[in-house]
Amino acid sequence: MRGSGNGPEWELRSHGKKIRVCPEKQKKGLWVMKHIAIGILGAATLGLVASAASATTLDTVKAKGFIQCGVSTGLAGFSAPDDKGDWQGIDADFCRAVAAAVFGDGTKVKFTPLSAKERFTALQSGEIDILSRNTTWTINRDTALGLNFIGVTYYDGQGFMINAKKLPGVNSALQLSGAAVCVQSGTTTELNLADYFKANKMEYNPVVFEKLEEVNAAYDAGRCDVYTTDQSGLYGIRLTLGSPADHVVLPEIISKEPLGPAVRQGDDQWYHIVKWTYFALLQAEELGITKANVDEMKNSASPEIKRVLGQEADTKIGTDLGVSNDWVVNIVKAVGNYGEMFERNVGSGSPLKIARGINALWTKGGLQYAPPIR
Amino acid sequence: MASQEVLREEPSRGSFINDPKVRGIFFQALVVVLLVAGVWWIAHNVIANLTRLHIASGFGFLKGRAGFDISESAIAYSSDSTYGRAILVGFLNTVIVAIVGIITATIIGFIVGIGRLSQNWLIRKICTVYVEVFRNIPPLLVIFFWYSGVLAVLPAPRDSINLPFGSFLNQRGFYFPRAVWGDGSWLIFVALLVGIGMAWFVARKARQRQMATGQQFPVLWTALALIVGLPLLAYALSGFPLTFDYPKQSTFNLTGGFQVRPEFLSLYLALSCYTAAFIAEIVRAGIRGVSKGQTEAAGALGLRPGSILRLVVVPQAMRIVIPPLTSQYLNLTKNSSLAIAIGYPDLTATAGTVLNQTGQAVEGVVIMMVIYLAISLLTSLVMNWFNAKMALVER
Numbered sequence: 001m002r003g004s005g006n007g008p009e010w011e012l013r014s015h016g017k018k019i020r021v022c023p024e025k026q027k028k029g030l031w032v033m034k035h036i037a038i039g040i041l042g043a044a045t046l047g048l049v050a051s052a053a054s055a056t057t058l059d060t061v062k063a064k065g066f067i068q069c070g071v072s073t074g075l076a077g078f079s080a081p082d083d084k085g086d087w088q089g090i091d092a093d094f095c096r097a098v099a100a101a102v103f104g105d106g107t108k109v110k111f112t113p114l115s116a117k118e119r120f121t122a123l124q125s126g127e128i129d130i131l132s133r134n135t136t137w138t139i140n141r142d143t144a145l146g147l148n149f150i151g152v153t154y155y156d157g158q159g160f161m162i163n164a165k166k167l168p169g170v171n172s173a174l175q176l177s178g179a180a181v182c183v184q185s186g187t188t189t190e191l192n193l194a195d196y197f198k199a200n201k202m203e204y205n206p207v208v209f210e211k212l213e214e215v216n217a218a219y220d221a222g223r224c225d226v227y228t229t230d231q232s233g234l235y236g237i238r239l240t241l242g243s244p245a246d247h248v249v250l251p252e253i254i255s256k257e258p259l260g261p262a263v264r265q266g267d268d269q270w271y272h273i274v275k276w277t278y279f280a281l282l283q284a285e286e287l288g289i290t291k292a293n294v295d296e297m298k299n300s301a302s303p304e305i306k307r308v309l310g311q312e313a314d315t316k317i318g319t320d321l322g323v324s325n326d327w328v329v330n331i332v333k334a335v336g337n338y339g340e341m342f343e344r345n346v347g348s349g350s351p352l353k354i355a356r357g358i359n360a361l362w363t364k365g366g367l368q369y370a371p372p373i374r
Numbered sequence: 375m376a377s378q379e380v381l382r383e384e385p386s387r388g389s390f391i392n393d394p395k396v397r398g399i400f401f402q403a404l405v406v407v408l409l410v411a412g413v414w415w416i417a418h419n420v421i422a423n424l425t426r427l428h429i430a431s432g433f434g435f436l437k438g439r440a441g442f443d444i445s446e447s448a449i450a451y452s453s454d455s456t457y458g459r460a461i462l463v464g465f466l467n468t469v470i471v472a473i474v475g476i477i478t479a480t481i482i483g484f485i486v487g488i489g490r491l492s493q494n495w496l497i498r499k500i501c502t503v504y505v506e507v508f509r510n511i512p513p514l515l516v517i518f519f520w521y522s523g524v525l526a527v528l529p530a531p532r533d534s535i536n537l538p539f540g541s542f543l544n545q546r547g548f549y550f551p552r553a554v555w556g557d558g559s560w561l562i563f564v565a566l567l568v569g570i571g572m573a574w575f576v577a578r579k580a581r582q583r584q585m586a587t588g589q590q591f592p593v594l595w596t597a598l599a600l601i602v603g604l605p606l607l608a609y610a611l612s613g614f615p616l617t618f619d620y621p622k623q624s625t626f627n628l629t630g631g632f633q634v635r636p637e638f639l640s641l642y643l644a645l646s647c648y649t650a651a652f653i654a655e656i657v658r659a660g661i662r663g664v665s666k667g668q669t670e671a672a673g674a675l676g677l678r679p680g681s682i683l684r685l686v687v688v689p690q691a692m693r694i695v696i697p698p699l700t701s702q703y704l705n706l707t708k709n710s711s712l713a714i715a716i717g718y719p720d721l722t723a724t725a726g727t728v729l730n731q732t733g734q735a736v737e738g739v740v741i742m743m744v745i746y747l748a749i750s751l752l753t754s755l756v757m758n759w760f761n762a763k764m765a766l767v768e769r
Binding site (some may be wrong): 178265 | 424453624729
């Protein structure tokens, strides 16, 4: 045998054939095989994850027993945890309304706080069932991003906030040339900002953060002169600053920001449930059905109220939608009607004290309008 | 020798199915086929699912108008530029912070590493404390420390701290005068290049002369005179074309001059300080890895301590130091993606914004991964080349 004096060699005998393999080489071979195997397994798992989500959203939601709702990381009036850790706000309540429609129980919601950047991927990938996170409805998001916005739960517009104590002479957004502007990345706000300053031939210095808290902290610390986001957001954020009275929201509104919940494309049933939950909230307000009087209203003489509340004989409105026939009763019992939801979270019942404005019902000169439930 | 002839067989007696060579090829081919099939399956799955969910796919979005602004850009960029250019801006910002970070971390690391082996008790202890503090804190916290703890508490622009030479420091960053090069200033740069070239030539000649005759030549002073003197001469000859643009107070900020933003500053300082702690330990290990006999022998030859370190210990230590140093450089580059927490527009931040504005997550993440991989491989390549060059010194 040649070279046998050079350390141990392994002798393999297979089918009467003798092979000698150097141990190092064999170890290396095993190592390579192992890693390739791990690689293939890893790749397979990834592929499997991607191919999931074929059952309808309603079925999966019913199977797991709750709705996974994507909210903001904390915006007062829209979705923010209170001192007990419960999520409060219009956006959070909207998810409760959908849970009430589906389960008859508004508490069957789990909230996922998402940054502006994470929100669409979370919905696309099926991590959440509804995105209810002060998100602006745009054509790009309805088409290229594969989302379906169900309506506008809050009509908003982008504004600017400054520290009036530090900048006493400034009372219009057109005086802001040269300012450092704090803005959250990946938002329509960021795009409107660029457009507005460009259109008015003004310079600015963007200070961009991914998370809302980071933008708030930077503005509060004086890293930037101006904070820009949706006006309702500015009012909410102002409350969280060190000395709220020093800050003023400038009068200019530079964009249309229709905020509303969105769902994934490709599941019409779920889309309809979420969309009609929103319309039911509006319809309840229009008919004067409130959290307090909903049980009395069931016996109302009005055929329309009876129909909306599922009291009509042999009604199929709810079951056709995929929920129970008393779905509107459940919604109103859980969160009240749209008006109650508004006043409690951002209106007169909240520290924000935002007037209804264009968010009033169409019967009161606003834009909120629901097609008939019949 | 048997160990070189790794796989061989006795004269063949069976069919070719039992031939280890054939088997080897068969299994390797099988693995390749499985791998290709696996990758194809994943790609197919992703595309099918994106289509099913009506999400746009493909890289066409890179040519679209970005529509958002970026605070720091090494190249011309506005909201009218394309998404592709936005990603390029982010990539360059990552490269800039990585390069200056690596240089600073290496300098601090070497000083602290050598300091930990100092004879002086105070220096030794200070360096130990430095290493232990920065090595044991997560880099993100170090970044926040600089951003919120140091730079954010600086005064507002109106009450900027005045520094010498018309520079200012405030919570919006560090401002200093920007050089404005007038006509004929190219002569200064040419003079600088010529000066550096001549200094290098002088140093080479002086070394050769010292090797041959043992006579020394004042290289340092000559080099300084050449590198500083020649450009100064050119500056005077071309009629003093250099002026400065000083930062001035305006309504909101200081304008003019050159601004180093606190986002860059805190990321750069944090990454440098953090990585330097690791480099210091690597340097210390490298120096300790050179046997004591080398130092003693050099001392016996009459070399001074500084010369022993420079001529005997460090060149040998470098061979131990370079491979782990490469890993630290790669770590620093990848840690720069933590910039997102403080809003420095690096690759992760800008590509993330592009991803979010277009909704094309798969493509966005693929672009980011490919770019980081390319940066890392390039760094490794350069360091491997450097390592090979240092290793050649061995006899």
